[in-house]
Amino acid sequence: MITETKTVVKAGWNLANSYAQLPQSFFTRLNPNPVSSPKLIILNHPLAKSLGFNFEELKDNDGAAIFAGNEIPEGAVPIAQAYAGHQFGHFTMLGDGRALLLGEQITPKGQRFDIQLKGSGRTPYSRGGDGRAALGPMLREYIISEAMHGFNIPTTRSLAVVTTGETVFREKEEIGAILTRVAASHLRVGTFQYASNWCSVGELKALADYTLKRHFPEIHNDEDRYLSMLEEIIRRQASLIAKWQLVGFIHGVMNTDNMTISGETIDYGPCAFMDSYNPETVFSSIDIYGRYAYGNQPNIAAWNLSRLAEALLPLISDNEELAVKLAKDAISSFDDLYHNNWITGMRAKLGIFNTEIEDEALIGKLLSIMETYGADYTNTFRALALNKLEDMMIFDTEEFVKWHEMWQARLERQKEPKESSYELMKSSNPAIIPRNHRVEEALEAAVNGDYSVMEKLNDALSNPFEYSAKQDEYAKLPKKRNCAYRTFCGT
Template identity: 40%
Template sequence: MKTLSTLMFANSYSELATSLGMSVIPQPLDQPYLVHFNPLVAEKLELDPAVVLDTRFIEIFSGNKILANMSPLAMKYSGHQFGQYNPDLGDGRGLLLGEVITSTGKKWDLHLKGSGKTPYSRMGDGRAVLRSSIREYLASAAMAGLSIPTTHALAIIGSQTSVIRENVETAATLVRVAESHLRFGHFEYLFYTGQHQELQQLADYVIEHHFPELASAPSPYASLFKQICQRTAAMIAAWQAVGFAHGVMNTDNMSILGLTFDYGPFGFIDDYEPSYICNHSDYSGRYAFDQQPAIGLWNLSAFGYALTPLLNKTEIDDGLEHYQHQLQQQYSHNMRQKLGLTIADESDTQLFSELLQLLKQYKVDYTLFFRTLSQVRIDELPHGEHHFNALFQCTLALKTWLACYQQRLQLEPDTRQRLTTMRQHNPKYILRNYLAQQAIEEAEQGNYQLIEQLMTVLAHPFDEHEDVEKLAQLPPHWGKHLEISCSS
């Protein structure tokens, strides 16, 4: 385990084209303090959790000091925002502090979010508020606990620095950790500015650092695009199965490693509504929950177009077809796991569809339905609708579906592990919007107990955690209709 002084840093990204970023010194926060620290993320960095006792920890991650071997850099990229190309993007409130190298040679980006103005801040102040920092901190922990690829967060640092959003709030920094912060938008920036040699250099960098096995492929760049399509498909299939809406799927928020990235107005579905929009700024519903698979394809198409100096049309089309095939295959696999099915059958699509239609029609809580189903034995299914009385106003149609489900289970070679499998793939705990909001409001008063409780259950969302079962209850009516904005 390492201390702050013994962390080994590299700064390979800063050795790329100078147009891809600019060196920036963080702007310090006033009277900084630790809000919360995640030892599970520290473990990824091989960082001793006792590091929080080092007085430099808060100073470094509040922008008041930097380690000698850090090389803070604001990344430059562009991207399509709500379908329109925007050339004026970049790290407007974040800095890549450096790349931590572990004893195994694995590289982790250490990123400070909310560190003040950069050349890409445009009209912004470069700050993050405590509210948005807590939401991303909790969200990244929730996704990691669900085994969905994501960026991570090591700590939140609060302060007395005032910032103005809709109201006066206090600034904070989020210490983000990721295998890479490279986005589709990095490639789009180089393509649209005609820096095609630098674009190839960046593609080579991605292959060297993240996909070294592709270096010897017959067509390394085509294989790279296909691999990114596959990872994106797996990520979005996982989102759809667990009921997660990202909210702002712009291409500058799309990771080249298929990581859930840049948590803004995200939301986990409460009552099942496929057209759920979690971002109140998304007036057209472009990024609604049920649009995410298609938007993934749209974003990959834009990304593929940015790679046309390296790829031909056939290679791009092959990658996009691979995305669609992988997305469907992975989503079907995920749904079968949620229902405890181990083999594929042609009737599965109809079984899934009829269930989702039921959940939509009766406005049933998505997470609690599947968790409840994970408790019902096969022999109970034909008359097991009473288990769902708290979720359905009328269970007559559900009774019919449960009978069909029991019939489908008869095709399984072995159902003895069904309930165990289902409980391993249907979480009891998700980060509901109202819980995040309550944690924020309490934290703004200096109480971090709910953050601590949420971090415990979100790290192990499939376990029972009987002492805090209230966090798994149906949300109150007001908690289902919270509007989340991009303001942070």
């Protein structure tokens, strides 16, 4: 039985429900499915504080019951959101098949964040699934999303994980769990695709107006506001994908339902970080053709944004031919926007403050050498930032020695001293990433009841640019370098 808790004042719940004011076609109201024995496993103290929650109150049994969906905080209107999406290029109707939006927490600073339970049970959009989630994948999302936050990359975040006391069945029996996810919103490209395909133009306009008010208030009254919104989304995504590439992050499942309107990274299913530099790197077990490979992520982002543009055509202009032209012009800007973000970031990774025409060739040459020798992406830049060129085969090669001379000459042509360049590099190159073997190590220990491994990993990742002694262990590569690592979507 689900009850409504009255601990809202003590715990700090301050929920609004603006999304639930949209037309009924965009969501279904329902309560989470209660679980037998909820237990709070991890609670994000800094995030809870920033959201206005009382950490101590959330830690008690009432907090576990809320994060499990057994109790509903006062002010919540739980809903499952409807959306569609291109999954590996194939369009289909989707929706929150195992998640419920409790509402929007209004923070002490007046900001608005979605609070969503992931793994809270079946919904009308479950499509045959059980609506539940396993502990391992929920902890993976916690680790990776918080690491991304540490990298200063826009992302949904993880507030809490609870175990349910129940078993879920995947390829084997696994511990059931629920993740509480925090997002600027859960509006997706797929939300607009859903509206375009199954709703009226009036409902599409209502969704767009809501999105403008929530995420783009500065252009809400523009004459061409829907085109301006598209252009702003393109800018945000160009910046986001460049940030992914700069740290070697591979999302793994860049379906249109996994691209947010806000510009945040969402859904950490088969994601991972690249070790040896190779643009063709794929980790996802279901991406057998490499559609979402590391080097293809910018192209896929542009493709996804084109699908958003198609959905918005009726709002961009009543003249279909003009709407198509305006949308195409907007989409065509993505490549330059992405490239400018990426090369600016790459200059920073190499300690370069100003711009020279030859910079792109210098960057490209280093990446080519790294690919040839299978050099670790993160540790190569880490070593350059520390000016400790040792213990990696690439540094002994003739190609690298020549490149290093060109790079040093490039730094000497700047007015900034080299010490400043190395400081810029340290602030632009994470000392550590969530190494795949370290993540797996933490998850294996956690599902066996030992959360200390995960806690230490999260602590080390909380400030990835610290370059502290405690991080050195996490910079080490696995003993077996060339094993075929695979990730799974966790559904």
